[in-house]
Amino acid sequence: MITTVEGETVKKIEPVLGYLHRGFEKLGEYKLYKSGLPLTDRMDYLASIFNNHVYSLAVEKLCKIEVPLRAKYIRVLVCELDRIASHAIGIGAFLQDLGNPTPFVYMFRDREEVYELFEEICGARQLYSYIRPGGVLLDLTAGFESRTEKFCQKMDKFLEEYNDLLDNNEIFQLRTKNIGAISGEKALNYSLSGPNLRASGISKDLRKDSPCEIYDRLDFDTCTEEAGDVWSRYKVRMNEIRQSMRIIQQILGNIPGGNYLNQTPAVLTPSPGEVYTSVESPRGQLGIYMVSDGSEKPYRYKIRPPSFLAVGALNEMIKNEKIADAIAILGSIDIVLGEVDR
């Protein structure tokens, strides 16, 4: 970020992007609809199941593919697991930037548990390619549900630990309260979404507003905070981990039997048209705009990355703060550069 400073106060910030630009949108035009799925993993690589999810939803809408009920339950389960993992690393990295290396290592311990769960069901620890158009790749293994239950109990205890370590720590509160505040109106103008928007007091959650899969059958709260500063964003993410655990508890034990994947031909040729869908990723509203011209490859698809727009709002948040605060704010908006640059 090119920072214009006056003493220790930041006057203007200009993020320089593009160092991780790999041209996924152009690459996607040369791949078949189903072959292009593993590409999407690599965009937001810390919460990669959501990229798969949004791509599969778009393809299903274009090609009019039905998803069996069991697959929908499994999809929500893995999405919420990945949400916990992603918030864990977001908070851990944010705290490490602030100067405390310990929560980062603790969060990795928790993320390791999620990795092991995923390795059981899809063989991959990080870039899953698990959610496919038509369902999920493989069925859940035996005993997966009991292991997920144990993980939720452990995570509960860990969250208590974090609250003890951090919430009442006066230095942490000094570093984060009233820093980088952005009002709800400005947040809407900058098209922030997800925890960044909810921390500014606007209670919008795509899982409640336009529920895909089975989110309308589940009971969970939208975590909102009023101030819009770094502390609020941290709190919103911590609360969202709890809500995700609540969702997982509701799903476990209630997954219906049946098919987990509706088989579709390897080469899909939808009729010409376009679609825009979005899901609630841990970073915000992850959207995809897919255009098809009747051939077997997408004519164009664009990913609407929430982190890209969050970087756009950085200048607004960091104006007139100190350099040390600039780091804290950058850590708190939880961006993943793979998504920003694609």
Add this chain to the structure above:
Amino acid sequence: MILYFVKKNLLISDNPLSTIMSFSIIKIPEVLLMTAIVIVLLLSLSVMVMFLVWFERRLLAFIQDRQGPNRVGPQGILQSLADGIKLFFKESIIPAKADRPLFFLAPVLVFVPAAMSFAVFPVNKDLSAINLNVGLLYLFSLSSVGAMGILLAGWSSNNKYSLLGALRLVAKNISYEIPLVLSTLGVVMITGSLNLLTIISGQTNLWFIFLQPIGFLIYLISAIAEINRSPFDLVEAESELIGGFHTEYSGFMFALFFFAEYVNTVVISIIASILFLGGPQGPLLPGIVWLIIKAYGFIVIIMWIRGTLVRFRIDQLLHFCWKRLVPLALLNLAFTALGITIWQNI
């Protein structure tokens, strides 16, 4: 620790001035002996720092629920030796526009005062290498010289991040020297002397930590701030300033900065145990062992704090010093004075 016994033999009188004057006629064996002493000192400091580096890494790893270095040597104890050897042989890259004399002078100015502090530390109740009447003043003035060294490092690197780190450091060190000295003034008032041996002998019945609890806490906080340790390590904050003042240093000069940080940690731990915990005194074991035990207690506390707390911001740091610590230290002094007057009139 061999050092102390060698220096004891060399001690001519209590007065440092006469010691220096006795060397005015240059005697070759004496000079060789002094060189040997310096080499022994540096070696023993190196061993101590290497042990401390390993100790810190294992302790932090234990706090963070992971292993530390445990491959090189038994339990990883030779890891710091391997790191030291690597740093020693690395190329010292000097920036083209750096101010060369200052660039080379800076690590020396940081490391030497830290090492020089060991001259006044008492080994026993009545024995120290140099028995200075103004021992405490000597120690605090050495820490100021160290701060100047870091400022030189930041300036001569010709790098905006280093300069920013150095400026933060100057503000911080100047500010925190005040509560540092004020907190120890209570101890000085009780014993009536700046001589470290007198301070120790004043604690034979009761340790000063019970008489000066607030002074102790203020001293601990100010001392951690002075040596740039977490949570006051914004001078070298890795996420913000790359490396702060030591960004441009590599190889042996970087190793010197690294050494100096650990030597400083030991120095303030020893000062804390001398001033507040009675120094080298204790029932069964020899004095030096007690000094080491007490100093390590403080070292563990300092490392523990590093693993737990978030960094301060510079203006919050200064706010904390001037608005909280200094008034508290002054109040402490006032109460101490009151207490002494009452005690003397009983």
Add this chain to the structure above:
Amino acid sequence: MNIPEFKNLQNISRQFPNAQWLGFLPAGEGFIIPPGEYHRLCETLKHDYGFTYLSCLTATDRIAKNEFELAVHLENLDKNEIIWIKVPIDRKYAEVQTITDLWSAADYLERETYDMFGIIFRGHQNLSRILSPENETTHPLRKDFTKAHNMEYGREIMQKLIQKKKPPDLSLTC
């Protein structure tokens, strides 16, 4: 997300007679509008119909029809509606007015569209490349930018540099 209310869509289509109203698509409901009235339509939607959230702004290269198609998705968060606007832009002189005065989020999105397609947004404060390097001269997402084109282009740059006897600046080869 729901489709907008029918009577609102009727009103909009009456206010903008040049707009072509399309609906019942997987993408929902929306309008195709000529570039001249694009900014006015966005303003009306934002102020009168409550579509205050900009979801997405991008373009598609319709090389068969010799035009770019700018696609804008707007959301009404209170009623949970989404509407799209498509603007056909001439491929050779690709220019359209910016909407950064309505939504600050359009700043980065329009820069990306310029970078990838070469569409110039009139009135944008800082229309510069965002994802490609600063000295890049092509627009990658156009349909006539193929792999072979890229390799040929790279070869040209290398030839020019070798002729000038300068070592290749690695930031130029992308």
